[in-house]
Amino acid sequence: xxxxxxxxxxxxxxxxxxxxxxxxxxxxxxxxxxxxxxxxxxxxxxxxxxxxxxxxxxxxxxxxxxxxxxxxxxxxxxxxxxxxxxxxxxxxxxxxxxxxxxxxxxxxxxxxxxxxxxxxxxxxxxxxxxxxxxxxxxxxxxxxxxxxxxxxxxxxxxxxxxxxxxxxxxxxxxxxxxxxxxxxxxxxxxxxxxxxxxxxxxxxxxxxxxxxxxxxxxxxxxxxxxxxxxxxxxxxxxxxxxxxxxxxxxxxxxxxxxxxxxxxxxxxxxxxxxxxxxxxxxxxxxxxxxxxxxxxxxxxxxxxxxxxxxxxxxxxxxxxxxxxxxxxxxxxxxxxxxxxxxxxxxxxxxxxxxxxxxxxxxxxxxxxxxxxxxxxxxxxxxxxxxxxxxxxxxxxxxxxxxxxxxxxxxxxxxxxxxxxxxxxxxxxxxxxxxxxxxxxxxxxxxxxxxxxxxxxxxxxxxxxxxxxxxxxxxxxxxxxxxxxxxxxxxxxxxxxxxxxxxxxxxxxxxxxxxxxxxxxxxxxxxxxxxxxxxxxxxxxxxxxxxxxxxxxxxxxxxxxxxxxxxxxxxxxxxxxxxxxxxxxxxxxxxxxxxxxxxxxxxxxxxxxxxxxxxxxxxxxxxxxxxxxxxxxxxxxxxxxxxxx
Numbered sequence: 001x002x003x004x005x006x007x008x009x010x011x012x013x014x015x016x017x018x019x020x021x022x023x024x025x026x027x028x029x030x031x032x033x034x035x036x037x038x039x040x041x042x043x044x045x046x047x048x049x050x051x052x053x054x055x056x057x058x059x060x061x062x063x064x065x066x067x068x069x070x071x072x073x074x075x076x077x078x079x080x081x082x083x084x085x086x087x088x089x090x091x092x093x094x095x096x097x098x099x100x101x102x103x104x105x106x107x108x109x110x111x112x113x114x115x116x117x118x119x120x121x122x123x124x125x126x127x128x129x130x131x132x133x134x135x136x137x138x139x140x141x142x143x144x145x146x147x148x149x150x151x152x153x154x155x156x157x158x159x160x161x162x163x164x165x166x167x168x169x170x171x172x173x174x175x176x177x178x179x180x181x182x183x184x185x186x187x188x189x190x191x192x193x194x195x196x197x198x199x200x201x202x203x204x205x206x207x208x209x210x211x212x213x214x215x216x217x218x219x220x221x222x223x224x225x226x227x228x229x230x231x232x233x234x235x236x237x238x239x240x241x242x243x244x245x246x247x248x249x250x251x252x253x254x255x256x257x258x259x260x261x262x263x264x265x266x267x268x269x270x271x272x273x274x275x276x277x278x279x280x281x282x283x284x285x286x287x288x289x290x291x292x293x294x295x296x297x298x299x300x301x302x303x304x305x306x307x308x309x310x311x312x313x314x315x316x317x318x319x320x321x322x323x324x325x326x327x328x329x330x331x332x333x334x335x336x337x338x339x340x341x342x343x344x345x346x347x348x349x350x351x352x353x354x355x356x357x358x359x360x361x362x363x364x365x366x367x368x369x370x371x372x373x374x375x376x377x378x379x380x381x382x383x384x385x386x387x388x389x390x391x392x393x394x395x396x397x398x399x400x401x402x403x404x405x406x407x408x409x410x411x412x413x414x415x416x417x418x419x420x421x422x423x424x425x426x427x428x429x430x431x432x433x434x435x436x437x438x439x440x441x442x443x444x445x446x447x448x449x450x451x452x453x454x455x456x457x458x459x460x461x462x463x464x465x466x467x468x469x470x471x472x473x474x475x476x477x478x479x480x481x482x483x484x485x486x487x488x489x490x491x492x493x494x495x496x497x498x499x500x501x502x503x504x505x506x507x508x509x510x511x512x513x514x515x516x517x518x519x520x521x522x523x524x525x526x527x528x529x530x531x532x533x534x535x536x537x538x539x540x541x542x543x544x545x546x547x548x549x550x551x552x553x554x555x556x557x558x559x560x561x562x563x564x565x566x567x568x569x570x571x572x573x574x575x576x577x578x579x580x581x582x583x584x585x586x587x588x589x590x591x592x593x594x595x596x597x598x599x600x601x602x603x604x605x606x607x608x609x610x611x612x613x614x615x616x617x618x619x620x621x622x623x624x625x626x627x628x629x630x631x632x633x634x635x636x637x638x639x640x641x642x643x644x
Contacts, residue, residue: 025051028217033062035450036223037168038466046474066392068161084109097588101455102627125160136378193486196261199445218477227251250564267431267578297324369412424525506552581619
């Protein structure tokens with residue numbers, strides 16, 4: 001293949017387009033975030049030869065790369081008063097209408113404490129070893145663990161999450177796991193070269209040199225991020241891509257797995273983007289990050305010092321921090337989720353829902369402030385010193401405030417008012433691959449973890465499912481031989497990948513990304529109907545047949561962005577097909593169809609699935625509770641304790 005190697009003299013790295021490297025692994029891990037690193041370590045401990053591909057730098061990549069402040073879904077810790085089964089079922093049944101992943105949630109609930117102890121052994125700080133919070137109501141004096149949100153049932157811990165990725169990265173090196181950084185996976189290779197057959201490896205491209213990589217593997221664990229930049233894109237503001245993930249989260253894993261024939265669920269579920277979070281006016285925010293989780297339960301006052309009330313699940317006033325952090329017996333436990341849809345009870349304390357109206361009546365005077373000095377000292381120090389000091393999106397601003405002389409013992413912090421994004425600006429809400437109890441997908445040889453598991457959220461879930469999937473993938477790999485790579489499949493992918501650098505002129509990745517976002521805003525936005533979505537599919541197809549075939553890249557970075565734009569296009573087609581398939585509205589999934597306004601009718605109380613069969617998108621369905629008996633299935637598939 002004749003590919004130019006020096007088409008951009010200003011590029012700071014040697015460009016080696018067309019150069020091909022072949023590697024071999026028992027278990028191939030795609031993605032070096034929290035789930036990918038955990039999967040790699042688990043597979044290596046099981047005796048597998050492991051290769052990891054990561055588009056960025058493993059030491060800092062992924063949603064947890066810059067830090068996090070809480071370890072959710074941990075009822076297995078010794079101080080918790082809720083058992084894993086109740087913890088799994090209650091929020092799904094009560095707050096999500098049954099629309100949750102019982103399998104991954106239960107695995108996390110059972111395993112996350114053991115995973116946390118493993119991370120502690122690797123060097124991450126997970127408890128108050130320096131005794132900064134002795135006597136605090138959220139501290140267990142025996143273990144020195146700090147608990148968040150729910151001081152009574154103690155199912156969520158405060159941790160020093162900035163140490164996670166450095167610790168995992170060192171562990172990868174220590175275990176001599178072969179790591180390819182700045183290497184972007186582009187396609188899954190299958191045993192026959194056709195959609196739906198066993199996954200036997202992948203192709204990839206180095207995003208600095210442009211070199212091509214072919215990896216042969218007995219088992220593959222997909223640990224890549226959920227896609228951003230689907231409805232939202234600005235060619236000038238690189239951060240304007242969505243609230244939860246970095247701009248590199250382009251749905252590469254979703255697109256690769258879909259093209260290979262894997263089945264997906266919940267792809268129709270998306271939420272309207274909001275500036276300031278889903279919890280409403282009065283939430284402490286910095287414009288990004290977990291504004292509610294990090295500041296919970298901070299007191300809010302108006303310009304005159306009048307406190308804004310918090311309400312419990314039953315609508316009762318919560319006047320003290322103690323009341324906000326201790327659920328009533330009838331409320332079960334506080335489960336940190338986004339604010340409820342209309343008609344759904346909140347799972348956690350909320351500020352009064354009519355705050356905006358009260359401000360307009362003059363009952364409260366803007367601006368509002370986070371009243372840190374008015375809080376108990378331990379809670380104040382935990383919020384400002386620990387929580388936002390560790391949360392990846394907020395610690396830089398914490399540092400700036402501290403350097404500027406902000407004193408939480410004396411100073412209040414102004415609260416920004418929530419603002420809604422333009423109509424149609426949305427983000428995907430936890431759509432990903434379906435799987436069995438081993439986290440194997442519908443494709444032989446392919447496992448999912450982290451955000452590749454549908455309804456997957458949180459670092460504890462990422463690490464726990466990564467460990468689980470890596471262990472099972474290694475067991476599978478130990479019993480089979482390598483399958484040969486279908487060379488024509490590799491050659492076809494190589495031609496596709498290098499297409500943009502073969503052109504001297506054409507459409508830029510920014511132009512294509514902007515066009516895709518516009519189609520999604522207009523034809524698969526807040527409110528949907530069949531006519532709009534079919535028009536949208538036609539426009540997406542036209543983009544694929546016209547603009548996408550003229551993509552031009554001047555260097556390996558632009559090549560990476562071009563491939564991302566193509567994968568975003570695939571993800572948008574998936575979302576639109578799934579939205580067409582669900583012929584009913586569903587507030588639990590934040591899904592509204594104007595032509596099917598009935599909310600969650602019994603006939604549609606199920607998962608809608610989609611997959612690619614050849615070149616045809618096939619819709620199906622899956623029972624919401626397909627996981628079956630949680631304890632029995634967990635025990636049967638837990639390789640560390642019970643023979644399968």
